[in-house]
Amino acid sequence: MAYGGSQGTSLFVNTIAASPYLPMQYGYKDWLPSQSYYAFATEAGCPPSLPYGAHPQTIFQCLVGKDTDTLINASATISESGNYGTWAFLPVTDGVFVQDLPSQQLLRKQVNGINALIGNNAAEGPSFVPQNITSEDNLVAWLQLTFPLFTNDDIAKVLLYYPSSNASTNPNAPLYATSGDSGPSALNQSSVGTGQQERADNIYAETTFVCPSYWMAEAYSDRGRTSFKYQFSVPPALHGSDVSGSAPNIGPDLALAFRQIWGNFITANNPSISSSVANGASSGNAGSSNDASNWPPFTIYAPYQINLNETGGTPFSTNITQIGHNITEFGQPGLQNDITLVNAWTWEAGRGYRCDFWRSMGAIVPE
Template sequence: MRFATLLSTIILLRPSRAVSYSLVSDPIIDLGYGRYQGVYNTTFDQNIFRGIRYATPPTGKLRWQLPQSPEVNRAQVTSAVENPPRCPQSYQAPPDETVDLDTDVLGNEDCLFLNVFTPANATQSPVLVWIHGGGYGAGSAKTYDFASQVHTNKNEYIAVVIQYRLGAFGFLSSAEVARSGVPNAGIHDMRFALEWVQKHIHVFGGDPGRVTIAGESAGGGSVMLLGMANGGSEGTSLFNGVIASSPYLPTQWKYDDILPSQSYYRLAQEAGCLTDQTASTVSIFDCLQTTDTLVLQNASNYISTTGLYGQWAFVPVTDDTLIQCRPTEQLAVKPRTNGIRLLTSNNLNEGPYFVPQTIETETDFLDWLRTTYPLLTPSTLTSVLSYYGLPENFDPSEPYVDSNGLNPPFSTTTSHFGIGWQQAANNLYAETTFVCPSYWLADAFSAQGGKAWKYQFSVPPACHGCDIEPFLNRTNIEGTGINEVLRTTMQRVWGNFVVNGDPGMSALQMADFNGSSESGDNLTAVGAGTWPLWSGGLGGAYGRNGMVNMNMTGGVQVVKEQTLNGQIWELTQYVPGEKDTDPPLEAKTQVVDADSWEGGRRERCRLWVELGPWIME
């Protein structure tokens, strides 16, 4: 989302090592409709193509229509060295004064491109398709360079990074949009890119029968929705595996409900398409299709940033066709999904960046809850309070500490971000929007006879999006609290899932760390055969659903400031100490009971399934 996008832009683009490119053997590929010349990366022994067009520009009369195949252009070889133009950006509310309109918002509607990172000798290699996050309003392919990640996994697979329409351009919805175009245009773009992979990935040495789709935040939510696409009737026609990291599930209204319709009419008003003359001569939809792109881009961002705190105005809807049900219905009640394998995760502190940090009393908590979920009734609010209200013996002087998940105090009442009613709201939003969707996905895949694995990223500050930087950077960046052992482990866990269909690390992979300075690292829980399948029946001290908790121990505590949404956040981290007597920073993994985790998270997720019709999830 916006924080993750900005943080990634700051951190991920910092090279961790010198990278060299060949000027002699740069590869050329022929896609039938066009030829592209990429670049050979000698450091990673990869052919890299950036900015390959997968659809025709969705402009003019193609706004809010299904994506179309690119026009044939074989007159010359197209350079595929530079990153493609980003799609127009729309950010979350409230407005951020640090966002510059020209550099941070404006984009190009002609943005349906993708990047490919392929080993130079790839032959029938499995494929990872990455869908970026950003609240369905922000983000681009530029931020996600997979060259190092693929190389960490011995160049055993190909990575494809796609772009899709964002904000009002990708997720405008109303009855008129459904009549004259398509809601969820951005999801259709993703699916069209997957069809492109099926048709063309063999040219790069990829195997179209071994595709895994992956994403974080809205990207994780996107792969969740693609897993639900067309009622879960597509099987493995487009992908086999799904990796959903912090799958983002905002309220999912029906395409013609009042909230998406209000955003539609607000866009029309800002664009000058809601006038008496317009109503009598041309439809609002037709007017919007002919409106200048800069007007629409500014309007989309304005509407999004002046909406509900922490939210985006334009997000996926239930359209009765591509997305036929709310996730609680299709995943938790009557499981039906595409794909056969799942790896899913959440972070310890997902909620704070999306919740106003001004909640001090039960009244504040209930006011925020009614605003966020306006369909909740007095009786359903009572049910919520029975699960999320503070215990009678709660001590408001408790320290701001992160939960260990196993023993009180739990994240229901305290974290490094807040305590009391503030933390109750932080945790509630985290569970409804990121954590429980991860549980429901794992439940759905397991219930259908598929395989599912789950983990939690708990390395402080364990905020939303904090797991992406180590996932892409293997070499430790100075001043961060994740050593190279855990970075490599995270990357190999994902790589193992893509290549082998199982995230567990082999004994040979574990042996790579023997003799390292981080001799106290404990990676036992992520070993092959140790990491339990979801619903695998752990027995003993564990419940029915086991997951891996990934964390670090040791180091020296530091507090760093991060500004977001007009607030200064103090983020607690643990970094390597400078003294010989400082405890070393070491990776720690353990198998835990996901059902009893955080004082009974499973029961709270069951509550939200029951309240699905009231929270529109």
């Protein structure tokens, strides 16, 4: 997206975006980044206590005169005081290097490079959402804090796009991963949360990680460009869990398949892998055809993605620090690959439609 996507292939041809992070991106002089700047200046000993012209130095000149430790500590103090799961200092739109909101620039397909491999995890949200949302009132209060430009009507619209019972979360409800294409969905069910908590987790996951991956896939789907989309779904599939090749819930067959997906994309511009690798040596049917051997590019008229998952395995209990309690995962022996082709648009009860909703909210959710 740099410089409005005008650099073409001068820096790179292929790009890999795993869980692309898109917090709200305000204009560089909008009220929210300005408030963070003034708070930082005050913490560093350069408070805006006088009107412009009444002080011998500008705030910036005062900051330049401070030592490194003072600036580092002030930055850390202010950043830690921001909303749960985020930071006070985030990317901004400056009109030159970053020229527009990603949701809008990606819609115009103004990007650099030619090919993109883009993925998201099944449960991106829990690490960034307070894990004490037990009622719809809690959910609404969290929405008001997380999206400060929302009116009551905007919140009502979000609840409409993320339907669920208004009942409080049942702490004894079973935790399990959804299939993605049938039965309960990520709207209110996952391997780490249910009810109103999962509702919040999924809202944050989609607006901050998942929908940006969809928008990127769309941006590279035309004008001589190609994109390939995947979801990493091995439970609990939290943010960052896809980058650990030695986790006890990731079998050697899936680790090999994932490595070859990235490797083939880097070396051959295409992430397709052989059916034998996709099915895995442990499957007993390694020779059967697998859609990952002929990975279809993502397009609006055929919005397919590869779902990277496993089946089988031996249950074990593990503590998930993000949610503060134990869950059941599955490890060796017995893990087998479950790599399939799915419709990304209808996935998880219509994720593609919800991503279109978030794009339409760009004026008050600047992403």
